[in-house]
Amino acid sequence: RWYNEVEKFDYMEFNKVLDTFSNHSTTIINYFEERLTNASAESFNAKIKAFRSQLRGVADLKFFMFRLARLYA
DSSP: OHHHHHHHHTOGGGHHHHHHHHHHHHHHHHHHHHOOOSHHHHHHHHHHHHHHHHTTTOOOHHHHHHHHHHHHO
């Protein structure tokens, strides 16, 4: 692989790029081969964050979970 060649030269500038690629290579390759992303999960997380900001101070966890399920399930 290309990053093995870059690693041989020991360029300090590329160490972070190499680490990122080696840690996330499966995800990166999945995107290019299957066009798979985590966009739907990120969108859902953003909706939950917005929902939480609207219901700040709600002490009843059951009510919070009920409202969350009713709106986004």
